Amino acid sequence: MARYAGFDKTARQLFNHIAQAGTADLVKAMMLRVQPLCRRFDARLILQVHDELVFEVPEMSGDRWRAFLSALKQTLRQPPTPDFRVPVGIEVKMGRRFGDM
Numbered sequence: 893m894a895r896y897a898g899f900d901k902t903a904r905q906l907f908n909h910i911a912q913a914g915t916a917d918l919v920k921a922m923m924l925r926v927q928p929l930c931r932r933f934d935a936r937l938i939l940q941v942h943d944e945l946v947f948e949v950p951e952m953s954g955d956r957w958r959a960f961l962s963a964l965k966q967t968l969r970q971p972p973t974p975d976f977r978v979p980v981g982i983e984v985k986m987g988r989r990f991g992d993m
Contacts, residue, residue: 918980926945930947
């Protein structure tokens with residue numbers, strides 16, 4: 893277990909605050925950005941867990957399912973601002989139940 897004291901502890905806490913706040917802002921922007929996509933495919937954003945978004949999607953044909961996943965990845969990979977330089981990594985998992993993922 894790491895032990896932090898003095899400036900080392902303060903620096904670590906400040907860095908964690910900046911990193912976590914930035915991630916939270918990015919996830920909030922993604923949540924807003926996917927709303928039109930959810931309406932188009934009759935999907936619902938039902939849960940946010942840290943930096944993960946969980947959607948409920950109705951049964952779809954294979955082509956429509958692939959179109960939704962493709963559009964979702966494309967939408968979520970967009971930078972939150974034009975000058976954002978860090979690539980946004982997206983990993984998609986799917987299952988019939990939350991526990992299947």
